[in-house]
Amino acid sequence: MQGYYPLFTALPLAMAFLNLLVSKLSKKVSDYFAFLVMAVLAGMSIKMLFVQPFTYQVGGWAPPWGILLVSDGLSSMILAVINIIGLLSMVFSISYMNTYTAKPKYYTLFLLMVAGMNGVVITGDFFNMYVFLEIASIASYALVGFGCEREELEASFKYLILGGVASTAVLFGIAFLYSMTGTLNMPDVAHQLEFMEMNRAIAFVLAMFIMGFGLKASTVPFHAWLPDAHPSAPAPISAMLSGVLIKALGVYAIARVMFHVFGPNDMISAIMMFLGALSMLVGVIMAVGQSDFKRMLAYHSISQMGYVTIGLGLGLNPNVSPAIAAFGLLGGLFHLANHAVFKSCLFLSSGSFEFRTGTRNKFEMGGLIRRMPVTSATCSIASLSISGVPPFNGFWSKLIIIAAFIQAALYSQGDSKVWFMIYGIIAVFVAFMTLISFVRLQKSVIFGKLPERFASLREAPFSMVVPLIILAALCLGIGIAYPFIHDTLLEAAKDALLDKVSYVNLLIGS
């Protein structure tokens, strides 16, 4: 498996352009071609879950000169999330994208985006990470504006400007780090930083990274683009953007850099917890009043990503006991995976409703459970899951995060005690508001009176229903099999993230 590791980014990158050539021969083949690539990637990513951590030297150049690819528990978990959600979105697009022209170009952009995200996850080199970040971002700018209508172009332009600023900030931070340490290799940078005191240059780099990755993850002061960009994209792309892209480019990158390169730090922890709490509150409050189905989901993405950020922030805190910090971190990582599953299910359901009814306004829909039973059922399951209703997966991760904060409040001393309590209460309140918002959605879309013009509606096509059923089954399955998932996947990811020493040792070990 080790020798195949670069294929995670090389395969979709090569096939993206080969796909365009294939589509000149036959349009039909290019559908299956893109599907096949994603299926191979998803299979590889599932296999990666059972492989021991290793490193790969690109071109045989030893670190710190060459580019190092790193595989550990965290990257395996995120790779599995990216590629499985990617495969399901790809299956969904086969029918859904018939309403658009230029389908082969869509597949090319889709594969490029996957290549960029996989690259960000597997790399252990700062500049390499920046390049992959840009590949994924550029593909997503183009995909947001794919419909070329007024709103879509405007959203794409906004996203492009803010994304451009984010990338510039990240590059600025990387240039600063290089000038301080003289290396771009992430374990090596971490090693060099251990000999330095906290100084203004490091604080500047931290600020640049929090701004840059925060913009990509759309934590609250940087969230302005997300509610425009995510609803404007075609539904499978909304699912990819909300479900995976903001996690791979934003949260994963910030976790990798903060935990492994800079190490646990009071200041970063306080900032991340504050931003997370702010995102949760602002996102959910803005979401309640929305009439557009997808726009509401986009605001909920902001609020749910707040849970992930706040969990990571608690994990970074050096003052609470390590067990509680690890517990909060575990909750954050679990919520990351869960959010990918239920949010992509919700976005794909909204796409399925839009495909048949032609509207995204939730007040114009109603009673759809009588005409589209499968889509309605999956939408319900995902809604229950995002609101944190017990048997489903969202319940467990929210429970862990809230419990971690209450424990931190009970067992720590000083001023931070009050803050932990406040964050815990905010997390409970936001879960409650989410439930209200989704109950209202259910009431206006799935139940209630069926408008007359929808009387002859049919269920969505087969290839759109299958990914929905799989995602809904995952919502339920992960919730029920939580102890198993906890022991295998999450523990490995959490341990990898907390173990800075062995990350630095990758430099010598390989």
Add this chain to the structure above:
Amino acid sequence: MILYFLSLALFVMGLYCLVAKKNIIKKVIGIVITEYSINMFLILVGYRDGGIAPVLMKGMDNSEIAAGSVDPLPQALVLTSIVIGLGVLALMVSICLRLYEKYKTFDMSEIKRLRG
């Protein structure tokens, strides 16, 4: 030292252009200015006063290069970042053209169908 501040000033000017100007073409120019300020900063990071080009000529040995040359790595980074910048610029300009086709204006304050 003054050069570092110049590249910072350029960065801030780009950001100002991005925030204050309403014309979307000017916003695009603002993004490009910030990108170029970072490129300049990267070159400055590798620069060494009186350094030679990092090319191994006949009759030189490795230690001579290591002692006297400028750092070649940032130059490679800048090349990559210029190419990426070109890609982003092409996309930005084409979206601006499409926006002009739809709205018949380059004024961002008139392009506001999305709100809230």
